[in-house]
Amino acid sequence: MPTVELDRPLGVRSVTHERAGSIGPRDEILEAEPMSYTILLPSSRRSAVRPSGRRRGFSMVELLTVLTIIGITTAIAFPKLRAAGQDADVRAAESALVASVSRTRAAAIQRGQPARLYFGGNQAWTAVVAANGDTTHVGSPTNLAGLFQVTAVVTPAENDYVQFDARGVGVPAAGAQGSAVRVDLTRSAGHAGRFCVTRYGRVLRGAVLAACGG
Structure with missing residues (x-):
């Protein structure tokens, strides 16, 4: 079945930065992280029609022979x-x-x-x-x-x-x-x-x- 990937609402992750010379607790910066998920769509039930290569009907020679x-x-x-x-x-x-x-x-x-x-x-x-x-x-x-x-x-x-x-x-x-x-x-x-x-x-x-x- 075909799939479509859609972006999900932004997720949030925590990123810690240490400032030079800092002794105190590290600063935490929240950064948005895009997340995605997949939706399954039903496939079409109609199959492609392939042209038949078989000849239909009778030729003139066949008809004359039968007659x-x-x-x-x-x-x-x-x-x-x-x-x-x-x-x-x-x-x-x-x-x-x-x-x-x-x-x-x-x-x-x-x-x-x-x-x-x-x-x-x-x-x-x-x-x-x-x-x-x-x-x-x-x-x-x-x-x-x-x-x-x-x-x-x-x-x-x-x-x-x-x-x-x-x-x-x-x-x-x-x-x-x-x-x-x-x-x-x-x-x-x-x-x-x-x-x-x-x-x-x-x-x-x-x-x-x-x-x-x-």
Whole structure:
């Protein structure tokens, strides 16, 4: 810690002088003697800031190198990401249609009337069928083209709907050939899906598609 020396009030000391030829007591003369003491001052807590010699940021060469690597990686990964996205669209459309089949069966059982799941214009919608043949739509249609950019083709061609009776049992449509309805979904070349609904309303997917001519 720094120190400061300050003069203290004058001290006094005794100085004896002997005069020549003096026999009596010696004369004492008081002389002032300066005295000093030290005061300690607190040192500053703020340390000196030393400029850093380390460089901050990136050079232009480093930035260009990073951007080049990002560009190459994106160019390689983009086709794979696009293909994966199209496959995901097909799977999502398939899941939506399978859910629509379940809702159509449930509507037939709840209302005690036959119900159909229609396919047309890349849409699917549910309708219940009255005794006189009139149909009433139930719920909102599933827009395959708008939601998933997917087209749907039903086989046999003359069978554009899946039908369930009042018990929820699947029945073939009038004029349909065979006992199952197959639905082919296409997003683009190489990105397609397929499922079918058997006569009894069972949905087949994957390896078991052979049961409906898949």
